[in-house]
Amino acid sequence: MSLKGNIYKIYTAACSPIRFAGNLIDTPAVILIYHRVAFLENDPQLLAVKPDNFYRQVEWLKNKYNIITLEELGNHLKNGRIPKKSVVITFDDGYADNYLEALPVLEALSADATFFITTNSIGSEREFWWDDLERVFLNDVILPPSLLLEISGKTYQFDTSTPASKLKTYNKLHPILKFRKSVDRDDLIRIILDWSGLSYKSRQTHRPMTIKELSKLSKSEYTTIGAHTQSHTPLSILSKDEQQHEIIKSKMQLEEWTNTQIKHFSYPFGSIKDYDKNSVAICEEEGFCTACSNFYSQVHSWSNRYELPRCLIRDWNFEFFKNQINKFFRY
Ligand SMILES: [Zn+2]
Incomplete structure (x- = not known):
């Protein structure tokens, strides 16, 4: 183009x-x-x-x-x-x-x-990855207070202790996951789901x-x-x-x-x-x-x-x- x-x-x-x-x-x-x-x-x-x-x-x-x-x-x-x-x-x-x-x-x-x-x-x-993110961070799931993720060799810490910090984390992770190859992205989603305690299986609604x-x-x-x-x-x-x-x-x-x-x-x-x-x-x-x-x-x-x-x-x-x-x- x-x-x-x-x-x-x-x-x-x-x-x-x-x-x-x-x-x-x-x-x-x-x-x-x-x-x-x-x-x-x-x-x-x-x-x-x-x-x-x-x-x-x-x-x-x-x-x-x-x-x-x-x-x-x-x-x-x-x-x-x-x-x-x-x-x-x-x-x-x-x-x-x-x-x-x-x-x-x-x-x-x-x-x-x-x-x-x-x-x-x-x-x-399985849900689309953006729906997994919504399910973890924008619902009333009780989460550990912070999430550590290694992305491209760098360690990031995300605050997940309040609804506002969870929304911030969702907004930060969305573009990070969007511009990753599918193998890396799927790995990150699995790590996030394991950390949250939620199952990999899709909700009926999603x-x-x-x-x-x-x-x-x-x-x-x-x-x-x-x-x-x-x-x-x-x-x-x-x-x-x-x-x-x-x-x-x-x-x-x-x-x-x-x-x-x-x-x-x-x-x-x-x-x-x-x-x-x-x-x-x-x-x-x-x-x-x-x-x-x-x-x-x-x-x-x-x-x-x-x-x-x-x-x-x-x-x-x-x-x-x-x-x-x-x-x-x-x-
Ligand atoms: Zn599409």
Whole structure:
């Protein structure tokens, strides 16, 4: 990714007038990212949309916009024209509630969505590492007053004696774990769980899908399955070979589980510091139809199919949600 490209992306994300001016000359599309459809008491990363809210959002999108598949959008981009009012729904990661809560809504409303799956988590009965951190530090678990961790040969001491210090520790550990290779990260999570006395097994409310659930999800006429790497590591910290392994192995594993060709990919975390030019090149070389990022903008006919911007959807109140979507189409 060139520096110029990055500056353009940051600029267009930040400056609405530039984005809206684009709408005057070219009809935009918007790709939404969801992660979870669930009611959670604790949601520090704001990943969950409540089921009734999700229903209302999709019902409104269905009435007001044209919900198209990612495949359709990819083909429109190849042809250089996007149909008016196009919206694409995507989900990242592979939580069980995608199958249990989101799928029935999509089927009831005849709405299409693409689900990007982190393959190592499927059927693992382990939580995603960010949920393990939340479970340990942001719940009422009685913990020892401090945690010693050796990270890259250095010993760190974290205060865990009060709710405020536990929150501080959570906020410090999150970026440390995010930018580590999966083997090191998994070791650290095991050490933290052993220290806390909690089990490795996932809570029912936070588990990823089983292989059977994923296979059932893939069989719906309203779903497309896409790859999201094996271990959900930011690709930017990996060598090209390691990235290739993460991308190709997750694609192959999903093809085996779902018996379909996997044509779409989304970069874990997906901001411009979480992947690099190698990641984009691999997706193109491997023949994916699209690859989705996670920076805020709308899609235009000139957008790169291998770095499609997406808009993160939170559990907003309905009026705010409508306004967030409508403003993408203004000019
Ligand atoms: Zn993800």
